[in-house]
Amino acid sequence: MFNIAAKRIIKEIKEVINGDQVEDAALKLELVNDNWMDLRGEFKGPPDTPYEGGAFKLEIKVPETYPFNPPKVRFMTNVWHPNVSSVTGAICLDILKDQWAAALTLRTVMLSIQSLLAAAEPNDPQDAVVATQYKENPELFAKTAKHWTNIYAGGPNHVWEFNRKVEVLIDMGIEEHKARVALSTNDWDIEKATEHLFS
Amino acid sequence: MSVDSDMEYSDNDGDEYGDYYGEQDDCEMETVDQSKTDPEYFLFSCLRVEEVEKLLNESIELLSNSLQITPSLAKVILHAYDWNAQEIIDKYKENPNEVLIHSRVKPRVPSLSANISCSTCAVCATANSTQKYSALTCGHYFCNECWAMHFEVQIMQGVSNTIQCMAQECEVIAPEDFVLSHVAKPTLRDRYQQFMFKDHLKSHPQLRFCPGPNCQWIFRAWVREGARRVECQGCELLTCFSCGAPHHAPTDCITIRLWLTKCADDSETANYISAHTKAREALKKYLHYYERWENHARSLKLEEQTLASLKSRINQKAQLEAEIENLSWKVERAETTDRGDLENQMDIAEKRRTILLKDFLDINTNCASSSKM
Numbered sequence: 001m002f003n004i005a006a007k008r009i010i011k012e013i014k015e016v017i018n019g020d021q022v023e024d025a026a027l028k029l030e031l032v033n034d035n036w037m038d039l040r041g042e043f044k045g046p047p048d049t050p051y052e053g054g055a056f057k058l059e060i061k062v063p064e065t066y067p068f069n070p071p072k073v074r075f076m077t078n079v080w081h082p083n084v085s086s087v088t089g090a091i092c093l094d095i096l097k098d099q100w101a102a103a104l105t106l107r108t109v110m111l112s113i114q115s116l117l118a119a120a121e122p123n124d125p126q127d128a129v130v131a132t133q134y135k136e137n138p139e140l141f142a143k144t145a146k147h148w149t150n151i152y153a154g155g156p157n158h159v160w161e162f163n164r165k166v167e168v169l170i171d172m173g174i175e176e177h178k179a180r181v182a183l184s185t186n187d188w189d190i191e192k193a194t195e196h197l198f199s
Numbered sequence: 200m201s202v203d204s205d206m207e208y209s210d211n212d213g214d215e216y217g218d219y220y221g222e223q224d225d226c227e228m229e230t231v232d233q234s235k236t237d238p239e240y241f242l243f244s245c246l247r248v249e250e251v252e253k254l255l256n257e258s259i260e261l262l263s264n265s266l267q268i269t270p271s272l273a274k275v276i277l278h279a280y281d282w283n284a285q286e287i288i289d290k291y292k293e294n295p296n297e298v299l300i301h302s303r304v305k306p307r308v309p310s311l312s313a314n315i316s317c318s319t320c321a322v323c324a325t326a327n328s329t330q331k332y333s334a335l336t337c338g339h340y341f342c343n344e345c346w347a348m349h350f351e352v353q354i355m356q357g358v359s360n361t362i363q364c365m366a367q368e369c370e371v372i373a374p375e376d377f378v379l380s381h382v383a384k385p386t387l388r389d390r391y392q393q394f395m396f397k398d399h400l401k402s403h404p405q406l407r408f409c410p411g412p413n414c415q416w417i418f419r420a421w422v423r424e425g426a427r428r429v430e431c432q433g434c435e436l437l438t439c440f441s442c443g444a445p446h447h448a449p450t451d452c453i454t455i456r457l458w459l460t461k462c463a464d465d466s467e468t469a470n471y472i473s474a475h476t477k478a479r480e481a482l483k484k485y486l487h488y489y490e491r492w493e494n495h496a497r498s499l500k501l502e503e504q505t506l507a508s509l510k511s512r513i514n515q516k517a518q519l520e521a522e523i524e525n526l527s528w529k530v531e532r533a534e535t536t537d538r539g540d541l542e543n544q545m546d547i548a549e550k551r552r553t554i555l556l557k558d559f560l561d562i563n564t565n566c567a568s569s570s571k572m
């Protein structure tokens with residue numbers, strides 16, 4: 001089994017490097033420390049979404065029983081999305097769970113995660129807070145996601161209003177990421193966010 | 200999968216078969232008697248593994264004969280249709296394709312991308328002309344080595360009846376003969392068949408394994424809703440046929456599941472609190488229905504005597520209500536140190552429950568017979 005997994009991973013990396021990709025997908029896949037069980041993936045945020053222009057990194061852990069069992073994949077880049085945990089980067093995606101098939105590849109997994117960013121499934125959320133905001137305040141959600149893409153994924157679109165609010169909290173002595181999470185989860189209400197932080 | 204044969208039980212074998220093979224007329228008298236003395240009486244039987252195997256094989260044989268299919272396929276279809284052979288036969292006469300698709304013997308849409316050339320295996324990424332390839336009805340060919348590993352991984356994870364094709368988005372199920380033709384290791388084959396049997400039991404609405412530790416007896420009954428007390432002939436454990444939890448009438452199955460979840464998890468987690476709140480609501484609901492029944496009973500203008508006895512029951516009910524209220528109040532604030540106290544309180548409530556249940560059902564029966572249309 002060990003043999004199949006290693007062989008498959010090497011072939012899959014080649015497939016991603018040489019693959020005839022659409023430019024927008026721009027996938028990257030590489031080994032960490034020359035170990036086939038530990039990989040890094042990267043893809044670009046889908047166009048016409050709040051994630052546009054960002055580069056999103058994935059941690060990919062390959063089990064010994066690969067491809068008969070799915071890889072364990074999570075975001076290393078902080079993402080604001082209903083199906084991704086804003087804390088751990090865990091992803092809620094069926095093909096990473098019960099819909100996994102041995103014939104699937106890491107390339108298809110990355111493409112699926114990319115399209116998940118473009119089409120969220122708020123009724124099967126990984127992050128309840130984000131999902132609620134997505135449903136109840138879609139505009140604020142999109143702005144928050146864009147802000148996170150700008151800060152954590154190197155996206156080009158600044159949301160100046162949010163930058164300023166984060167700075168207000170930083171001036172109060174709060175760590176930057178903590179401040180951003182508190183504001184994002186409290187619909188960017190500074191009072192509610194500070195209450196949340198100091199309670 | 201065998202059970203040590205026990206002479207004491209073997210002696211009774213013949214009688215038991217009579218009981219559950221439908222000669223219910225003979226035991227009618229006994230049924231009536233027992234149902235009078237025991238308010239929670241419920242018709243069921245205790246079967247051994249071999250007896251259940253025989254029972255399942257009868258359905259498999261019936262289906263494979265009437266549809267002219269292999270027993271292996273019959274198992275897949277029976278599993279998908281909760282072992283209702285007659286329903287399958289009727290539906291198959293109407294539309295055989297629909298039955299095969301529903302039970303995932305055939306793909307819903309013919310797979311266009313099926314790898315018919317068999318020159319490379321998409322799973323191991325190897326092009327090997329000496330390797331043998333095989334496919335399910337969907338036509339997704341993979342090398343036999345990969346099939347073997349796929350089945351090994353699935354079986355080790357406890358999957359048996361629902362092992363799927365390895366292709367993306369293909370839901371076709373591998374039937375027993377296909378799996379066994381790729382699995383050589385005897386231990387693995389055994390394990391597969393054991394899981395298969397357990398899985399069949401799970402999908403069979405009339406059967407349930409006794410939940411007693413290492414107990415190999417199986418209950419068979421014809422009703423699977425509401426609290427249903429069954430007593431195991433082997434380990435004497437009292438459980439509920441409907442849900443498998445320790446017997447819990449008159450509380451319903453959902454309430455008891457929440458209660459047990461709470462007990463299993465002694466820490467003060469959010470789960471515990473929400474589960475507990477639900478259990479409490481359900482207890483209240485039970486009392487509410489009792490109240491409604493009570494009002495209904497009154498409106499039937501029962502004779503004075505009955506009404507008098509009812510009044511005393513109402514008192515009892517009020518007491519039980521107080522006990523439960525008391526109990527749930529304590530549970531809500533429960534700390535581990537309260538455990539002994541809680542158990543006492545539960546004991547009191549349980550005693551009242553038993554007394555009340557008996558009276559409750561007695562009156563209910565009278566009531567039902569007097570209000571027959």
Ligand SMILES: [Zn+2]
Binds near residue numbers: 322342346
């Ligand atoms: Zn193969």
Ligand SMILES: [Zn+2]
Binds near residue numbers: 338339364369371
């Ligand atoms: Zn298939």
Ligand SMILES: [Zn+2]
Binds near residue numbers: 415433434
């Ligand atoms: Zn038992």
Ligand SMILES: [Zn+2]
Binds near residue numbers: 425426427439443455
């Ligand atoms: Zn039950």
